[in-house]
Amino acid sequence: MKSHQFSRVLLHTRFELDRFERTLSRLEAHDFPSDVAKILIAGQKRESETADQSLAAIEADYEDDPEGASARLVSEYRKLMQRRRYLEVLEKARSDELPWSLVPSIERLAESILPGRRVLVTTTPDMNYMVSWSRTPDQPVTVYLPKLHRANAFLHVLIGHELFHPAVDTFLPEERIVITPKLRDDCKQLLVKVDGEPDLFSQNRLDAVLKYALEQWERGLTELMCDMGAASLFGPAALWTISGFAASQDLDVPPTPENQFYPPWRMRVKAVLDYIVQVDDGENLLVNVCKSLKNADLNDHVQAIINSLEAEKGICTAEELAKHSFADTLTIKVYEHVGESLERGRDFVKDVASKIADRWSNTFGQVSELLKRLALLVPPSELIDAGKQASNAASLSAIVLACWIERLLMEQNNSLGLSEYRRLCRLMLKAIEDAELKREFADRGAK
Amino acid sequence: MAVLSQTALWNHIHRSHDPLVISPLLDTEQVGAASIDVRIGHQFIILQRSVVHTIDPSDPTALREALYRTQNKVRIQRRQPFVIHPRQLVLGATLEYVSMPKDLAATVEGRSSWGRLGLIIATACSVAPGFKGCITLELVNDGEVPIVLRPGMRIAQLVFFETVKDADYRDTNNDGDKVKVKYDCPTGPEFSRIHQDAETSFWC
Numbered sequence: 335m336k337s338h339q340f341s342r343v344l345l346h347t348r349f350e351l352d353r354f355e356r357t358l359s360r361l362e363a364h365d366f367p368s369d370v371a372k373i374l375i376a377g378q379k380r381e382s383e384t385a386d387q388s389l390a391a392i393e394a395d396y397e398d399d400p401e402g403a404s405a406r407l408v409s410e411y412r413k414l415m416q417r418r419r420y421l422e423v424l425e426k427a428r429s430d431e432l433p434w435s436l437v438p439s440i441e442r443l444a445e446s447i448l449p450g451r452r453v454l455v456t457t458t459p460d461m462n463y464m465v466s467w468s469r470t471p472d473q474p475v476t477v478y479l480p481k482l483h484r485a486n487a488f489l490h491v492l493i494g495h496e497l498f499h500p501a502v503d504t505f506l507p508e509e510r511i512v513i514t515p516k517l518r519d520d521c522k523q524l525l526v527k528v529d530g531e532p533d534l535f536s537q538n539r540l541d542a543v544l545k546y547a548l549e550q551w552e553r554g555l556t557e558l559m560c561d562m563g564a565a566s567l568f569g570p571a572a573l574w575t576i577s578g579f580a581a582s583q584d585l586d587v588p589p590t591p592e593n594q595f596y597p598p599w600r601m602r603v604k605a606v607l608d609y610i611v612q613v614d615d616g617e618n619l620l621v622n623v624c625k626s627l628k629n630a631d632l633n634d635h636v637q638a639i640i641n642s643l644e645a646e647k648g649i650c651t652a653e654e655l656a657k658h659s660f661a662d663t664l665t666i667k668v669y670e671h672v673g674e675s676l677e678r679g680r681d682f683v684k685d686v687a688s689k690i691a692d693r694w695s696n697t698f699g700q701v702s703e704l705l706k707r708l709a710l711l712v713p714p715s716e717l718i719d720a721g722k723q724a725s726n727a728a729s730l731s732a733i734v735l736a737c738w739i740e741r742l743l744m745e746q747n748n749s750l751g752l753s754e755y756r757r758l759c760r761l762m763l764k765a766i767e768d769a770e771l772k773r774e775f776a777d778r779g780a781k
Numbered sequence: 782m783a784v785l786s787q788t789a790l791w792n793h794i795h796r797s798h799d800p801l802v803i804s805p806l807l808d809t810e811q812v813g814a815a816s817i818d819v820r821i822g823h824q825f826i827i828l829q830r831s832v833v834h835t836i837d838p839s840d841p842t843a844l845r846e847a848l849y850r851t852q853n854k855v856r857i858q859r860r861q862p863f864v865i866h867p868r869q870l871v872l873g874a875t876l877e878y879v880s881m882p883k884d885l886a887a888t889v890e891g892r893s894s895w896g897r898l899g900l901i902i903a904t905a906c907s908v909a910p911g912f913k914g915c916i917t918l919e920l921v922n923d924g925e926v927p928i929v930l931r932p933g934m935r936i937a938q939l940v941f942f943e944t945v946k947d948a949d950y951r952d953t954n955n956d957g958d959k960v961k962v963k964y965d966c967p968t969g970p971e972f973s974r975i976h977q978d979a980e981t982s983f984w985c
Contacts, residue, residue, distance in 0.1 A: 764968040
């Protein structure tokens with residue numbers, strides 16, 4: 335790089351770094367729903383100081399080593415551009431952008447699923463829930479909630495799915511070692527049928543097809559495992575949420591590069607349903623949920639649960655599932671391997687879930703009492719023990735389940751209009767926030 | 782008209798039919814000798830004087846627009862300060878969600894400790910039987926120096942009275958029609974809905 339070019343790039347980089355630092359200072363003055371964003375901002379500020387020092391050193395070195403200094407300058411500029419993207423993520427993590435009531439609960443949940451990882455909750459203009467993470471443990475996991483769904487409390491159950499993504503990522507490498515040779519054989523057979531004896535061109539083609547198949551396998555397996563993760567946390571509430579989210583889309587779109595190989599929704603609903611019923615003694619749990627509601631004279635709610643589960647089973651019958659029969663042989667083969675991996679994946683999810691105290695199989699006993707609070711139009715955040723003055727905080731999974739069961743009853747009675755739905759969302763968010771606060775307040779002596 | 786004392790308050794909280802709910806009740810000591818302490822919540826509505834010249838209820842559309850333009854909702858984190866300057870009006874809400882039984886009414890009283898600093902709390906201070914929600918508090922600093930509030934601080938107290946007959950804020954009107962409640966289970970401070978008053982068109 336010539337001297338005048340070097341000066342221009344250096345000034346340009348300093349200008350951008352200055353703007354970056356000013357934006358960080360502005361963001362620092364804003365309110366965030368937890369300390370995580372502020373910690374990350376402080377980290378970014380430290381990185382900026384380091385970048386500032388690097389630029390000074392690069393400038394000093396230019397005279398002795400123009401080529402080396404130029405290369406380092408370009409590298410600093412690129413690093414800064416990468417970091418600038420993160421500013422938007424922090425910007426959208428402010429209290430006035432987020433459903434802040436949920437953030438402390440999401441962070442606590444994440445501590446169980448992703449121990450030691452810092453989780454930043456932010457929003458996205460997209461209509462999808464997303465998560466991004468780095469394999470470096472000191473880097474934060476970022477959970478994106480659709481901005482438009484901010485107040486739609488029921489949909490936020492899908493965060494359970496997102497939190498499982500980084501966890502499932504640790505399961506994949508070993509599984510890939512098992513599956514890759516099998517998929518390679520399948521791909522080979524398919525290509526031999528088309529091309530005859532393999533040559534160099536066929537070998538390249540085999541690699542390309544295998545890459546395609548592995549991508550499809552990984553996406554299918556990951557999504558189904560994360561759905562199971564959500565089910566292990568929230569039980570049938572995850573089923574109702576995923577099914578509800580899917581209802582606005584075609585349930586039978588096959589996995590293709592255009593849809594980033596997402597498995598068909600109907601298959602996902604079936605996987606969640608099977609997980610709830612078959613794993614972790616789910617069927618017995620559901621029977622026990624219904625029993626405890628019956629004991630509390632909440633028979634209509636029991637009927638609403640039964641009707642709803644029947645309806646969900648209705649969209650997963652063999653006949654309905656046949657609608658997404660895959661037309662191409664490769665996808666059929668890939669999904670045979672997804673099925674094989676899922677056998678082990680199920681155990682992995684079960685193991686991760688077993689470390690989460692606040693999962694539905696541990697907390698469903700709270701639901702009947704919370705439903706009584708909802709009947710009074712009160713946020714279901716507390717468990718009152720008759721005769722005792724002090725009350726306990728309800729668990730997140732029980733609050734979510736209670737709100738969903740109340741919703742099912744209202745749907746069944748045709749009494750869930752827009753204002754009632756808004757109210758139910760408000761009560762759910764307030765309950766989640768209050769329960770977390772109550773827990774923290776109760777623990778204050780212990781800390 | 783008798784004020785409910787501590788034992789009566791706990792009885793109302795623990796009864797199975799139509800209980801009094803104060804949620805979350807973080808500390809049982811909030812239930813005092815003849816009142817229940819309530820805390821300031823995390824949300825505030827700040828009024829911005831610079832964006833409109835008047836607030837006039839005579840034109841519902843203009844009024845609604847003026848209210849939305851003047852009122853800005855903010856959320857303050859725990860341990861963070863919220864400063865009310867002298868002569869400033871802000872709307873806050875109780876942290877506690879209140880569900881009033883049909884046989885009780887209540888008044889919101891400022892705590893004298895805050896009053897001595899100049900903070901006036903809740904000018905519209907009655908809570909109707911059957912009301913459900915966080916109670917919006919109109920906070921005015923009538924003192925000479927700025928006052929710092931932090932979410933969760935005990936700011937007011939509710940004093941309860943038994944009603945002669947059951948009544949319900951959410952109930953049907955005299956014609957048996959379902960009344961559309963103006964403030965339906967709010968979980969934070971609510972913007973004024975004065976434009977929804979049925980009589981406004983007659984008087985304005």
